[in-house]
Amino acid sequence: VTRKDLCEVRIRTGQTEVAVFTAYESEE
Structure with missing residues (x-):
């Protein structure tokens, strides 16, 4: 796993x- 993949x-x-x-905000 490369750093790019992590990003x-x-x-x-x-x-x-x-x-x-x-x-979630829309529900309220």
Whole structure:
């Protein structure tokens, strides 16, 4: 696993967290 792969995973995880957070806010 290269650092680039780790960065990509981190970015994808961050985007997913933002998407989930946005959806959670929309529920309220």
